Amino acid sequence: MSAKEAVNPGGRVSLISLSDVHVVHKARTGGLFSRDRVYALTGADLSLEPGETLGVVGESGCGKSTLAKVLVGVQRPTAGTVSFRGRDLWAMKPAERRATIGSRTGMIFQDPSTALNRRLTVRQILRDPLDVHRRGTPAQREERVRELMALVGLPRVLADGLPGQLSGGQRQRVAIARALALEPDLVVADEPTSALDVSVRAQILNLLLDLKERLGLALVFVSHDIQTVRRMSDRVITMYLGRIVEESPAGEVTDRARHPYTRALFSATPGLLDPIDPIPLAGPVPSATRPPSGCPFRTRCWKADHACAAVMPDFADAATPGHRFRCHHPVADGQSTRELVAQAATLGTADVRIATDVPPDIPPQMNAREP
Ligand SMILES: Nc1ncnc2c1ncn2[C@@H]1O[C@H](COP(=O)(O)OP(=O)(O)OP(=O)(O)O)[C@@H](O)[C@H]1O
Numbered sequence: 001m002s003a004k005e006a007v008n009p010g011g012r013v014s015l016i017s018l019s020d021v022h023v024v025h026k027a028r029t030g031g032l033f034s035r036d037r038v039y040a041l042t043g044a045d046l047s048l049e050p051g052e053t054l055g056v057v058g059e060s061g062c063g064k065s066t067l068a069k070v071l072v073g074v075q076r077p078t079a080g081t082v083s084f085r086g087r088d089l090w091a092m093k094p095a096e097r098r099a100t101i102g103s104r105t106g107m108i109f110q111d112p113s114t115a116l117n118r119r120l121t122v123r124q125i126l127r128d129p130l131d132v133h134r135r136g137t138p139a140q141r142e143e144r145v146r147e148l149m150a151l152v153g154l155p156r157v158l159a160d161g162l163p164g165q166l167s168g169g170q171r172q173r174v175a176i177a178r179a180l181a182l183e184p185d186l187v188v189a190d191e192p193t194s195a196l197d198v199s200v201r202a203q204i205l206n207l208l209l210d211l212k213e214r215l216g217l218a219l220v221f222v223s224h225d226i227q228t229v230r231r232m233s234d235r236v237i238t239m240y241l242g243r244i245v246e247e248s249p250a251g252e253v254t255d256r257a258r259h260p261y262t263r264a265l266f267s268a269t270p271g272l273l274d275p276i277d278p279i280p281l282a283g284p285v286p287s288a289t290r291p292p293s294g295c296p297f298r299t300r301c302w303k304a305d306h307a308c309a310a311v312m313p314d315f316a317d318a319a320t321p322g323h324r325f326r327c328h329h330p331v332a333d334g335q336s337t338r339e340l341v342a343q344a345a346t347l348g349t350a351d352v353r354i355a356t357d358v359p360p361d362i363p364p365q366m367n368a369r370e371p
């Protein structure tokens with residue numbers, strides 16, 4: 001996608017768009033950097049429209065948090081372009097970038113106990129971004145703190161409390177209020193409920209949905225939990241080993257997904273109305289320091305063959321507009337997950353059917369910027 005394509009098909013400029021974005025880290029072993037590279041994000045193309053909720057699913061280490069950090073401008077890509085309202089974020093002067101991304105985006109992290117400064121009161125935590133960005137007079141900032149507390153349902157008496165004196169749910173409400181302090185266009189929530197008690201998770205999710213509607217926010221919602229993501233989102237992307245492998249309207253991400261990995265993820269979701277066995281994935285789990293050639297999922301995929309080892313497929317369109325996937329052998333439209341469980345159990349691991357001497361087509365050449 002070129003910078004021009006930061007304009008969406010409706011002719012409006014996307015809120016944020018990524019074009020062939022890569023993030024490569026130096027690998028660390030026991031706290032020390034090694035010569036290896038970690039391919040955390042590879043060739044990400046994505047755009048987000050104002051007011052839209054985008055869900056991001058995938059298992060641990062697939063690059064969800066890296067993508068989230070790229071979207072809020074705290075992670076500089078090793079290569080590729082990030083455009084905010086059509087302007088290349090990393091071509092801006094640092095002060096302009098900070099002003100743009102720092103005030104137009106907010107981020108909510110997984111664990112509010114570590115994300116909030118334990119020595120500051122709720123009032124100080126919420127005032128901090130207003131002070132840094134010099135928003136209004138001191139009296140207006142105090143008023144804004146009161147507004148923010150009301151917005152997220154925190155009683156005023158907690159203003160002088162420290163994070164350690166609050167419950168987990170209250171702490172996450174403070175983190176949400178802080179993310180909203182500067183009236184951002186985009187909020188990225190990275191596993192915002194996974195550190196919370198089950199009893200308060202639904203309250204926080206409902207609060208996020210409510211705030212998104214009331215404030216017209218774009219929301220990026222990152223989670224392992226495909227069912228929750230489906231409920232929260234308009235559109236969902238599935239990531240595997242640093243790659244976006246499927247993008248679909250939220251209603252199609254479960255049993256209408258076309259990528260075998262998305263279906264495997266769905267089959268492993270606990271609490272389905274009609275429980276199924278998970279699709280068995282018996283092959284080796286590849287490492288982000290040595291991604292396999294071709295499709296990164298091919299070592300565990302029951303459908304993979306030599307074509308999958310040779311080349312990463314381009315995106316293909318599914319029947320529903322906005323649904324696309326990268327797979328040489330997609331799941332047939334309408335095929336049930338139950339059928340796939342049986343198919344995978346019969347075919348076994350793809351690894352034994354693929355020659356292992358195919359040369360890798362990644363790592364990509366990351367000459368643009370060293371990590
Ligand atoms: N600063 C870093 N230095 C080195 N490697 C990193 C760094 N940050 C992330 N990684 C690696 O990049 C890959 C992607 O990490 P990321 O945190 O984005 O995954 P994730 O999908 O969010 O995982 P989780 O669900 O466990 O949070 C992983 O292999 C991770 O170990």
